[in-house]
Amino acid sequence: MEKFFHLKENGTTVSTEITAGLTTFFAMSYIIVVNPQILHQTGMPWGGVFLATIIAAIIGTLVMGLFANVPYAQAAGMGLNAFFTYTVCFGLKFTWQETLCMVFLCGLINIIITVTKIRKMIIQAIPEVLQHAIGGGIGLFVAYVGMLNVGFITFTPKDTKAAGKGLATAATPGLATLNNPTLWLFLIGLLLAIVFTVTKVKAGLLLTIIITTIIGIPMGLTTMSNSVSIGQTFSQLPTTFGAIFSAKGFPALFSDPARIPLVLVTIFAFSMSDTFDTLGTFIGTGRRSGIFSDEDEKALENGSGFSSKMDRALFADSIATSIGAIFGTSNTTTYVESAAGIGAGGRTGLTSVVVAICFALSAFLSPVISAVPSAATAGVLVIVGCMMAASLKEIAWDNIDDAIPALFAAVFMAFSYSISYGIAGGFITYCIVKTCKGKAKEVHPVIWVVSALFILDFVCMAVL
Helix, strand or coil, X not given: CHHXXXXXXXXXXHHHHHHHHHHHHHHHCHHHHXXXXXXXXXXXXXXXXXXXXXXXXXXXXXXXXXXXXXXXXXXXXXXXXXXXXXXXXXXXXXXXXXXXXXXXXXXXXXXXXXXXXXXXXXXXXXXXXXXXXXXXXXXXXXXXXXXXXXXXXXXXXXXXXXXXXXXXXXXXXXXXXXXXXXXXXHHHHHHHXXXXXXXXXXXXXXXXXXXXXXXXXXXXXXCCCCCCCHHHHHHHHHHHCCHHHCCCCHHHXXXXXXXXXXXXXXXXXXXXXXXXXXXXXXXXXXXXXXXXXXXXXXXXXXXXXXXXXXXXXXXXXXXXXXXXXXXXXCCEEECCCHHHHHHCCCCCHHHHHHHHHHHHHHCCCHHHHCCCXXXXXXXXXXXXXXXXXXXXXXXXXXXXXXHHHHHHHHHHHHHCCCHHHHHHHHHHHHHHHHHHCCCHHHCCHHHHHHHHHHHHHHHHHHHC
């Protein structure tokens, strides 16, 4: 195990990696229940999506751990599953089988841009100030996710009728009234996470989740009442597995030539979000923690094939989406919640292997896994966000040329609930600032191209 994962070289131990893997899994285990809940609305069987989500997570995370030897976990991406359901299926009237076909093609595109080094070029082109901003922004995003998961931040819609129909509408944010058990349990977990982190208790984040989950039992928040039988879930998997190759899949998707432009635009939107969510997670967490060292970055720049950990990690991420689509789930991507395990000391692929094992067990222990309330993991995410926000100190905030794109990158990431949109805000404003200063030539051509693609993406989304 030492020889395979290079534990000593990465300054870690087996026990630390196991703890980190468990921490990451419990921080992201909500997806096992949430993803089927979202995709089931399209007509997909809940049990089929449940198992497809787990299978895709296992395969993607194992490849990440065994091939790339990095502590990142993969699963169906939040945001991308909502885009799948509410925009593509409900808004554009594609069937879920057709939408899975587009997800599959998105995965193939990601594989191509990884193998052809386009992803590598993008990473190398990102200026240092934006790399720090992306890292700190992900910290803000992770903390924000934790708060939103328990309703600590509330939104009062200005158009209640539109909100009642599930449509996007302007809303006024505010702090929730602390009058319900979920928020009380969240605050208990947050307190424990702060105490354990500041006092440097070993496995403190995992202990926080376990203790908070136990406390949630008498409060009625830790419960197994909403479980689905194992037999029922396995009987529904054949409905989603291979659906893209059925008559309702690719043949139906391309049966109407008039829809092909819309199909291409939708695939482009899927691919942009998937690609930059992953890049942002790698850059934001990898540099701060040392997972991707200076030597690894040099190997990424000068090596060929899969000579660096980043090369292998990008490839592992790229194949997971197509695999997930075959089994029946939306885009599988590298999870920002991996930061929780990294914060607990995870540094190698052993962390990912532990996460994959947990996902495999969850297929048979779904009542137990799904019993961990979001309030038990939310406090951990907030503290991990605090740790990651440290990257913001590397930015020269007194230099307005750096401050503007850095602020847009970091703040947009949290406020828009999207790593991709945060990167878009940073890239576009960086180009604007450099142009205004007469330094447009200093902007890498890749940044110009990606910024233009983001603008095109925004235009396409507005038209859709």
